[in-house]
Amino acid sequence: MRVIVLGAGLLGVTSAYYLQKLGHEVTVVDRQATPAAETSFANGGQISVSHAEPWANPSAPMKVLQWLGKEDAPLLFRIRADMRQWLWGLQFLRECTPARTRHNIEQIVRLGTYSRSMLQALRSDTGIGYDQRTQGILHFYTTQKEFDGALKPAEQMRALGCERLVISADEAVKLEPALAHIRPQLAGATYTAEDESGDANRFARELVKLCEASGVKFLMSHTVTAIREAGGKVEHVEATDIEGRFQRLQADAYVMAMGSLSPIYAKPLGIELPIYPAKGYSVTLPVKDASKAYQVSLTDDEFKLVFSRYTSDDGRGDRMRIAGTAELNGYDRDLNRIRCEAIVRRVEQLFPGAGDTTRAQFWTGLRPATPSNVPMIGKTKLPNFFLNTGHGTLGWTHACGSGKSIAHIVSGLAPEVDFAFQR
Known part of the structure; x- marks a missing residue:
């Protein structure tokens, strides 16, 4: 499948890595010029x-x-x-x-x-x-x-x-x-x-290199302006590049990993996120x-x-x-x-x-x-729109497990961990 991942922070990059490992054609879209430039930039490690x-x-x-x-x-x-x-x-x-x-x-x-x-x-x-x-x-x-x-x-x-x-x-x-x-x-x-520690920003940047070497495409400096629905599913994503040029991006599935911006983009789709x-x-x-x-x-x-x-x-x-x-x-x-x-x-x-x-x-x-500190990972009411967001202070701790789990869910496979995934 063609999959678009919205967000190139820790959760977006790990999602992309595991999606490509399962054979998908993956594109990652992010408004920043470099990966992990927002919440993942200088976290506690x-x-x-x-x-x-x-x-x-x-x-x-x-x-x-x-x-x-x-x-x-x-x-x-x-x-x-x-x-x-x-x-x-x-x-x-x-x-x-x-x-x-x-x-x-x-x-x-x-x-x-x-x-x-x-x-x-x-x-x-x-x-x-x-x-x-x-x-x-x-x-x-x-x-x-x-x-x-x-x-x-x-x-x-x-x-x-x-x-x-x-x-x-x-x-x-x-x-x-x-x-x-x-x-x-x-x-x-x-x-x-x-338990361990490490530089989350450096991890994300190094993982992007591995993803790119495996064919993952990163559209950096691309600001998502809208996620459009048609026929009960996401039909395309609209974005503008650094020079303001409009782009319409289409895929078979979409993964939202946009951190604290997730509820703003999900709301027009009728999806309320408690983030x-x-x-x-x-x-x-x-x-x-x-x-x-x-x-x-x-x-x-x-x-x-x-x-x-x-x-x-x-x-x-x-x-x-x-x-x-x-x-x-x-x-x-x-x-x-x-x-x-x-x-x-x-x-x-x-x-x-x-x-x-x-x-x-x-x-x-x-x-x-989220109010509970439990992240939102899994399906939404739109069959081709998935969540990997809401990780609060534990995005680095949960990044690889969340990325691999959402890759399984998008692929129609059961996740390997017993967790309250979105159904």
């Missing part, structure tokens, strides 16, 4: 099956209320006259029950475990490099309340096959000596040895003192931050990537200096002198968040 507890959990409503109006809050609802934001917020609250949280963790862990295995297989098959590290992910807690709250979700994850082990503060420092500076503040930690942009931030710091910088990828659950380390062979040097927080403020992409500086301040508290803060690079991107 973690392949974190262990990061499966959704934002919507029983403790979230009280935290959100406490954080309202605080510019440096880890999760900030910036209240707007925006009906979509209010509806999303109500759905978010419905997902905060213990039963819904358990269900959502189950879905996120199943997809994450499968996806991590698919990434490892792809790396083995192709030799692709992306500053990967396979030293696991360490979640650390600086308050007893946060640590105690992590124990039950970690137990559920272990029951689902994600070996998120509860360890002491001393064991955490043994695993990551850079935490010794804050040893008196550590209440405890969890560790998942199978809202959650603006995340990242800071990239050159390593100034390697003896003080972490080696293991870390998660600071209290401040909703993740830490990865990249040691590149492409001239970009040794650097630290710190990412996280979420701001629900529509499609606003402005960098909030207060939120950026809060991340740098936390890094200096944890690892003073490790990074060169005078050369900090700040970035913000819009994550496509």
